Amino acid sequence: MTAVAVAGRMWRMWRLRFRTRGPLAGLLLLAALGCVAVYALGTGDFGLTPREVIDTLNGAGPPGAQFVVLELRLPRLLVGCAVGAALGMAGAVFQTLTRNPLGSPDVVGFTVGSASGGILVILVFGGSTLTIATGAVGGGLATALAVYLLAMRGTGAAQGTQLILVGIGMSAMLEALNAYLLSRASVNAAQSASAWLVGSLNARGWEHFVPLTAALLPLGLLLVLLVDDLRIMELGDDTARALGVRVRRARLAVMAVAVGLTAVATATAGPVAFIALTAPPLARFLTRSPGPNVLASALAGALLLTVSDLLAQRVLAPTILPVGVMTGAVGGVYLCFLLFRRSRVTSY
Template identity: 55%
Template sequence: MSAVPPVAGLAARLAARRRARTAVVTASVLGALLGVVLFGLVVGDVPTSPAEVLAALLGGGDQRTQLVVVGLRLPRLVTGAVVGAALGASGALFQSLTRNPLGSPDVVGFTAGSATGALVAIVVLGGGTAAVAGGALAGGLACALAVLALSSSGGTTTGHRFVLVGIGTAAVLTSANGYLLTRASLGDATAAQTWLVGSLDARGWETAVPLLVAVGVLLPVALAAQRTLALLDLGDDLAAALGVDVPRARLGAVVVGIALAAAGTAAAGPVGFVALAAPQLARRLTRGSGAGAGAAAALGALLLVTSDVVAQRALAPVVLPVGVVTGLVGGVYLAWLLGTGRARSGPR
């Protein structure tokens, strides 16, 4: 008879297999993202060939092609990819921490808080782009702190309590946002409503570069927390027994998740469903027990960039806000998720 492999060796092989599958899935998603980005650089109201796009990216080509490809299309695509990555990673962190698939920033009110801050900057202060971004960051952080304070009991926060408090906070803030819109002038209300849906219109390098720097710092921190988050998924007691400082690890992940969500929302508005769907799709594709931040970030970037290309070309020359497309995709995804869950649970 062959010897039964030790449990430790079997666990190590399974972990290595999961890491390999996650790497393959992430690489495949990034390859698809590159293809969508190249497609987005070619298509548009101003026709450009792949050769012209390549020449413009390498610093050549005529002035018109340079303006269209490098000055207009590329920063919009970069902004969309980075915003999607930030939202996807943030959703993965919060869903892992709360052990709840609904524990994403758009469900628990963080993006609603960002929207409130941006509306205050637009309607009350009459600020410009920088003021709106700053207001969104401040609003998202303030909302996150309030949800954490209200959902904590005895110094700890449970996943279900966190989600319920977040949903209630989001409802209150949505009402406040509606009131602010009624007090705004027609021009401010139109601009604010477009931002509230989620849009990448007129996003240039002045938006893309600071966002890229911020997420470039935050995303590696989220990726470095993967092993700790996996241990937290096993339960606080077991994680503590394995040497994890549970309160510190949870606080660090919460801070990084809040910062990622606030940065993405400040750049593109409260784009819906990306933070909710990307981690779940990543978990299904990688067949992991939790939603990894790396795969979720890649899928978030792919979802948002693809949705934006569809939003620009589906009803051309009319350009839809990207939040309209992500909302449609997210609604279909949720309906499918509920349907498959009901089918698995069977009749009651």
């Protein structure tokens, strides 16, 4: 066999491995999520073995397990998976658009904007589930529009670095606004808003999961339809235009979908930190694939939030921490690592 034939066979084998690694990584994430989910459903004061959890889900569990698993633990788990998936997809979109690992809704202010809308509703209208959701979505969309328009000034196009810098400034202003609103509120209203601001899955039930799923399904479908344009835009605006992509329209469309995902997730669980920042790099590491990796990022986000919520329930048991405390601790360590690694690369 000639050297050219050997090289050709090696190239085909490498390309096949490259193509199959993404689905295999997705299956790995899905399997890990399933194992964590079964363990989480069986963990608590009413302990269950994995076999008993599976039997309960099939309608044949031990006495009392049906209520504990199906009414208390399962909706909380599913809400966490859906929120994590939404944040993972949103983070993948923004990191692809900005071509920067810091380009996540946490950093560019969209999560804080959703939080500001939710706080305003809680303090002014009392904070029912529907009104908080409406305020969070409205605040996220308004913040995204303001950041995009400010980033376009002077250039006619919102570039990645501009979006991040403007978003950081907008986030700082909105944080100050949130602090001011809390300082002016009554004790009970401020307490309620502060608890929501941390980000929590406590007391989440089927009444939260059903509207959350109804909002995420069309947004996820739209993102899947737009992912080809997003993948091409990663090559640069000029290349994308040469390949027939209407860059400004496509960018606005995927940004609107990603902001919607962020706002809906924030409306349900509060501003859960750092999932959108850490899930896409994890998905990229596992798939070894360029592009947004939207589906893998969704699975990674669901897995990270589920694990974080499990740790939040068990680390200081019987005290249950808000999941935002745990994601903030883990995400802060990751952010420091990311900044340290980038500083080392720059110094060389």
